[in-house]
Amino acid sequence: MNVPQLAGKTCLVTGASRGLGRAIATRFWAEGANLVLAVRNPGAVASLLAELGRADGQSSLVVPLDLQDLDSASSLIDRAVAMGAGKIDALVNNAAVQGPIGKTWETPAQAWNDAIVADLVAPSLICRAAVPLMGRQGGGAIINLSGGGATGPRANFSAYATAKAGLVRFSETLAEEAKPLGVAVNCVAPGPMGTDMLATVQQAGLAAAGEREIAAARKALAGGNETLVAAVDLIVFLAASGGQGVTGKLISALWDNWRDFPAHVAELGGSDVYTLRRITGRERGIAWCDK
DSSP states (O other): OOOOTTTTOEEEEESTTSHHHHHHHHHHHHTTOEEEEEESSGGGGHHHHHHHOOOTTOOEEEEEOOTTOHHHHHTHHHHHIIIIIOOOSEEEEOOOOOOOOSOGGGSOHHHHHHHHIIIIIHHHHHHHHHHHHHHHHTOEEEEEEOOTTSSSOOTTOHHHHHHHHHHHHHHHHHHHHHGGGTEEEEEEEOOOOOSHHHHHHHHHOHHHHOHHHHHHHHHHHHSOSHHHHHHHHHHHHHHHHGGGGOOSOEEETTTSOGGGGGGGHHHHHTSOTTSOOOOOTGGGTOGGGOO
């Protein structure tokens, strides 16, 4: 019989009412965790709570969260603790919005700004509040969800890509600051999944989203759930162990050999592998670029 990986831990998941967030919450519960589910509409997780049922020694708590309300994001951790969470061992910033789709100059300025707030500012504020609490507890794990555009340009999705790139660099920086407190901060690149977010890409149409994005969305929506399962596996690993010393990394659930991380912590910690960085001309054999 497998030992639950998260027994006794309290895990906070934002955006748990559907898609990847719902899958994370379901798996966390199966691994013995106490759940704090942060969602905009608490009623949206009623069916999830019914599916989870009751388990001896486990508890679930629902806390309202509006990503467009900075006070709501800033106070999330304190509200969760006040409502009975007691502690937060792992935080998963999963909630996000797609934002406007189309050429940057053709998208509504307010919608562009709203996406930056929801996908970068709000999760950063939640992290800011979580680190001191985790530090007082002796450590913890923060997992921020990356997404398409974080590591390269993503035409027609400039708000989402900009926010996710910012979130990765914020996570790298926060990881350095939080390391002495025993708090690991990592980002997960889950890969394309057949969720509602990709459905909005398909609905946006070819003219707005572009041929490449439409083809990728169609493929993911028609595929199975292997990508989602891989992402959840990685997130459970990070929540359970804090990466066993791995911090400040952007990890691909599909392409990175993360199961072997524990044997290579020192090597990873001393390198820029899995981080955002500038590529020089020297590295690409273009001699005239560098002095």
